[in-house]
Amino acid sequence: xxxxxxxxLKEIIExxxxxxxxxxxxxxxxxxxxxxxxxxxVGLLASALHLNCLKQGKTIEIKELTLERQxxxxxxxxxxxEIGRVDxxxxxxxxxxxxxxxxxxxxxxxxxxxxxxxxxxxxAQGIWEERCKGCGDCMLGITGxxxxxxxxxxxxxxxxxxxxSYGMCEISPDVECAWCLIWERLKALGMEKRYxxxxxxxxxxxxxxGGPRKIIREDLSL
Amino acid sequence: xxxxxxxxxxxxxxxxxxxxxxxxxxGALPEKVRQKATLIKDHxxxxxVTDNQTAMVRMSSWAAGVIIKQxxxxxxxxxxxxxxxxxxxxxxxxxxxxxxxxxxxxLSGDHVKxxxxxxxxxxxxxxxxxxxxxxxxxxxxxxxxxxxxxxxPPKMFIGAAANPFADPFELRVMRLxxxxxxxxxxxxxxxxxxLDKFEKYMEMMCDRGLDQQVHLLAGITPMKSVGMARxxxxxxxxxxVPDDVIKRMAGVSKEEQPEEGxxxxxxxxxxxxxxxxxxxxxxxxxxxxxxVPQIVEKAGLxxxxxx
Numbered sequence: 001x002x003x004x005x006x007x008x009l010k011e012i013i014e015x016x017x018x019x020x021x022x023x024x025x026x027x028x029x030x031x032x033x034x035x036x037x038x039x040x041x042v043g044l045l046a047s048a049l050h051l052n053c054l055k056q057g058k059t060i061e062i063k064e065l066t067l068e069r070q071x072x073x074x075x076x077x078x079x080x081x082e083i084g085r086v087d088x089x090x091x092x093x094x095x096x097x098x099x100x101x102x103x104x105x106x107x108x109x110x111x112x113x114x115x116x117x118x119x120x121x122x123x124a125q126g127i128w129e130e131r132c133k134g135c136g137d138c139m140l141g142i143t144g145x146x147x148x149x150x151x152x153x154x155x156x157x158x159x160x161x162x163x164x165s166y167g168m169c170e171i172s173p174d175v176e177c178a179w180c181l182i183w184e185r186l187k188a189l190g191m192e193k194r195y196x197x198x199x200x201x202x203x204x205x206x207x208x209x210g211g212p213r214k215i216i217r218e219d220l221s222l
Numbered sequence: 223x224x225x226x227x228x229x230x231x232x233x234x235x236x237x238x239x240x241x242x243x244x245x246x247x248x249g250a251l252p253e254k255v256r257q258k259a260t261l262i263k264d265h266x267x268x269x270x271v272t273d274n275q276t277a278m279v280r281m282s283s284w285a286a287g288v289i290i291k292q293x294x295x296x297x298x299x300x301x302x303x304x305x306x307x308x309x310x311x312x313x314x315x316x317x318x319x320x321x322x323x324x325x326x327x328x329l330s331g332d333h334v335k336x337x338x339x340x341x342x343x344x345x346x347x348x349x350x351x352x353x354x355x356x357x358x359x360x361x362x363x364x365x366x367x368x369x370x371x372x373x374x375p376p377k378m379f380i381g382a383a384a385n386p387f388a389d390p391f392e393l394r395v396m397r398l399x400x401x402x403x404x405x406x407x408x409x410x411x412x413x414x415x416x417l418d419k420f421e422k423y424m425e426m427m428c429d430r431g432l433d434q435q436v437h438l439l440a441g442i443t444p445m446k447s448v449g450m451a452r453x454x455x456x457x458x459x460x461x462x463v464p465d466d467v468i469k470r471m472a473g474v475s476k477e478e479q480p481e482e483g484x485x486x487x488x489x490x491x492x493x494x495x496x497x498x499x500x501x502x503x504x505x506x507x508x509x510x511x512x513x514v515p516q517i518v519e520k521a522g523l524x525x526x527x528x529x
Contacts, residue, residue: 153333153335153344154303154304154330154331154333154344154346154349155346155349156330156346156349156350157349157351157352158349158350158351158352158397158400158404159351159393159396159397159400160388160389160390160393160397161330161350161388161460162383162384162385162388162412162459162460163332163333163388163459163460164388164389164390164459164460165388165389165459165460166389167389167390170332170333170336170459170460171333171335177389179393180389180390183390183393184390192396195393195396195400196396196399196400196403198351198352198355198400198403198404199351199352200352200355201308201347201348201352201355201356201367202347202348204347
């Protein structure tokens with residue numbers, strides 16, 4: 001899923017300081033799962049913003065709303081009745097959600113309340129790690145189910161660099177060496193020989209090197 | 223001969239080769255390059271010119287290499303895939319070759335995190351194996367990585383690095399095999415302090431017959447002090463400095479430690495000279511280039527072959 005973390009409160013306050021009526025919009029998808037921008041976080045952020053205003057002797061109106069999916073025009077449409085009544089929108093969705101709202105409501109400023117981080121998976125309660133770079137040409141089938149593009153700090157495709165120590169990456173003792181993981185997995189699968197096949201220079205076009213990416217599914221289009 | 227490289231000729235003659243390195247200055251100081259190269263010029267067959275080593279900006283290896291070439295010496299162009307994409311690297315290879323540089327080292331490079339531009343984005347468009355492959359295809363097939371023909375291809379003698387000490391150990395010879403398959407003509411290794419482990423690695427390499435396919439130069443670094451030995455053990459990723467080496471450095475007075483470090487380096491060379499598959503030495507005397515002649519002489523590697 002897409003992971004996110006709330007921005008520092010100070011930054012959000014700066015964005016909304018010229019405005020009195022705020023629409024604070026959460027999303028029920030990824031940011032809910034990673035506890036950055038779901039219904040609960042919308043409530044918490046609204047309280048924090050109210051409290052800050054009280055301290056400054058100001059009042060603001062905050063309308064709280066959490067959409068099923070902020071990256072989907074169908075749900076973004078649900079905001080239409082609120083738009084005339086607010087001065088600004090604060091979105092707690094990922095960057096996709098923020099842009100969907102901004103694209104639909106062109107005359108109302110939209111500000112992000114979270115920093116979108118990466119495509120990751122939960123590895124333990126409260127811990128998410130990057131797993132996918134969306135390179136558009138998945139090679140997990142030949143790397144033992146571990147992605148060197150997302151998980152090697154240098155996205156090396158042909159094996160570990162010389163900086164691996166005790167199975168960890170040279171950048172930090174907290175980061176596992178992707179190639180050590182791949183090697184262990186290939187061994188477990190009895191596929192050690194595969195390691196010596198040279199992986200050719202990657203075509204980065206599907207990864208974004210060819211410009212902004214798009215999927216068109218004619219079978220689904222209306 | 224694949225190239226005009228002096229290193230290739232020395233290795234083909236069957237003599238043990240000696241290379242060393244010059245780290246370019248952090249400023250527009252061509253004289254510094256000349257000074258460092260002058261210190262080692264009579265004692266080596268090639269001079270590695272490092273490429274923004276430890277991810278710090280320095281004079282480009284390309285430019286410093288040309289300065290060394292203009293002195294009538296033999297630079298070995300180091301190139302890391304961290305700072306440039308495949309277009310930039312190939313154009314630099316053609317440029318360097320056009321200026322008379324005919325030997326190079328293909329590396330991935332330290333992560334930007336270690337340098338003074340930690341906020342930069344590492345490029346890593348290709349990795350070191352793919353760079354070896356690219357340079358080999360440029361030379362042997364006259365093709366750019368993108369497939370087009372090169373009008374007068376650069377003929378580089380191609381080097382790659384190997385670290386026998388990084389994890390996982392059992393994969394390290396396979397990684398070497400992969401670099402050879404990609405087109406590496408010679409290998410320079412990481413600094414060797416754990417000789418037993420290195421000899422084990424060489425045995426595994428020879429068992430596969432890889433010593434017949436590539437020239438391996440063993441990496442030697444003299445240590446200036448016990449502090450440096452400890453630093454390398456604890457802080458430099460992928461470095462293996464055994465405790466007995468540290469004990470030996472700590473066993474002499476501070477004033478004598480530099481001499482002890484040099485003695486260790488010389489003894490290492492003498493022992494490794496006898497190891498099957500070792501075709502030479504790469505001496506990395508970090509900011510201590512003036513000691514290279516002494517090490518080469520005392521290790522019995524002087525004079526260098528005249529071609």
